Structure formats: C-alpha cells, structure tokens
Amino acid sequence: MIEAAVSGTIAVFTAVVALHSRMHNRISEVDKRIDHVELRIAEKYVQREELSSALQKMEDHMIRIENKLDQIVLRNG
Numbered sequence: 001m002i003e004a005a006v007s008g009t010i011a012v013f014t015a016v017v018a019l020h021s022r023m024h025n026r027i028s029e030v031d032k033r034i035d036h037v038e039l040r041i042a043e044k045y046v047q048r049e050e051l052s053s054a055l056q057k058m059e060d061h062m063i064r065i066e067n068k069l070d071q072i073v074l075r076n077g
Helices: 002-044 048-076
Strands: none
Touching: none
C-alpha cells in the first residue's frame, strides 16, 4: 500500500515538474517573440512630428507643381 502511494506521489510530482517545464518554455518563447515585435516596431516607428513635417513638405511640392502646370496651361490656352 505504501509502495503504491510513493509511486503515485512520484508520478504526480514528475507530471507537475514536466508541466511546469513546458509552461516555462512556452512563456519564454512568447517573451522572445514579444521582444522581437517590440524591436521591429521601434525600428520602423515614425514620430508624429516627423511624419507631419514630411507630409507638409510633400504637399508644398505638390502645390508648386500644380502652380507650374497651371502656368503652362494658361500660356498654351
């Protein structure tokens, strides 16, 4: 009877250790994946002010092009 209890306890303990090990490995893997995503986001992140400035420059260039096209059309029209 005691031998069965000891064998059962060892089996349960082994199962708990195996589950703990698997959970630890999965958590570590997820942690590494999150770190990788954070790194990619940080590398490709553009601040709002920089984006706004770049868009304003592009809009200014487009307005200049529109004005030049308008002048060409008025000359030829």
